[in-house]
Amino acid sequence: MLQSIVNLFFPKVCYACLELLQDNEDTICTNCRHDLPVTNYHFNDDKTIQKVLYGRAKIENGTALFRFEKKGLVQQLIHGLKYRGYQRIGFILGNWLGAELKTIPAYQHIDAVIPVPLHKKKLKKRGYNQVTKFAEQLACSLDAEYLDHVLIKTTNTSSQVNKIRFARWNKSNELFSIKNKEAINNKHILLVDDLITTGATLEACIEVLNEADNLKISIATIAIA
Numbered sequence: 320m321l322q323s324i325v326n327l328f329f330p331k332v333c334y335a336c337l338e339l340l341q342d343n344e345d346t347i348c349t350n351c352r353h354d355l356p357v358t359n360y361h362f363n364d365d366k367t368i369q370k371v372l373y374g375r376a377k378i379e380n381g382t383a384l385f386r387f388e389k390k391g392l393v394q395q396l397i398h399g400l401k402y403r404g405y406q407r408i409g410f411i412l413g414n415w416l417g418a419e420l421k422t423i424p425a426y427q428h429i430d431a432v433i434p435v436p437l438h439k440k441k442l443k444k445r446g447y448n449q450v451t452k453f454a455e456q457l458a459c460s461l462d463a464e465y466l467d468h469v470l471i472k473t474t475n476t477s478s479q480v481n482k483i484r485f486a487r488w489n490k491s492n493e494l495f496s497i498k499n500k501e502a503i504n505n506k507h508i509l510l511v512d513d514l515i516t517t518g519a520t521l522e523a524c525i526e527v528l529n530e531a532d533n534l535k536i537s538i539a540t541i542a543i544a
């Protein structure tokens with residue numbers, strides 16, 4: 320009853336197409352769930368993500384749930400997730416991809432899921448990392464640990480070491496460092512981000528994660544541009 324009244328004044332809309340949701344729909348309407356441009360990379364053993372990172376970073380497997388299209392449904396979803404506080408989108412999409420990945424042998428031996436982090440200042444400003452819910456639900460689906468204390472986003476200035484690294488990674492202007500690396504020694508980790516475009520961010524992450532011993536890395540993102 321109360322929920323009906325709330326819905327009357329604040330009708331729930333689909334976060335992709337912005338049409339009104341039916342009572343039995345949650346966050347993304349049934350039409351959008353059918354229309355969203357899935358890649359199916361993981362079902363087809365497609366090597367697109369490996370090719371994006373070719374010669375820069377070696378990975379076991381890589382997939383993206385959707386193909387990103389400007390002004391499309393996926394852009395709308397990522398915008399809502401990233402800038403409007405709709406973390407439920409990450410939760411739904413993590414469950415979606417997680418349910419699929421757990422049926423694929425290549426993803427059944429993932430030990431831990433690691434989200435691409437935000438710098439702590441940015442985290443404070445936004446209030447959340449848009450990758451968190453998506454990555455948590457992947458970890459849950461794959462029965463893997465969720466580790467957000469291993470890969471850390473650092474600043475671009477200060478120490479000489481950072482300056483050297485900054486020069487190396489100036490394609491993305493992003494710097495990361497590894498902490499508690501014993502937590503991932505000898506493990507197969509799934510590195511998770513919202514969007515892969517040039518691959519520069521993931522490349523920078525993989526470089527520092529490889530400071531751990533005998534690490535295998537696979538990748539999952541919400542979308543690929």
Ligand SMILES: [Zn+2]
Nearest residue numbers: 333336348351
């Ligand atoms: Zn919709």
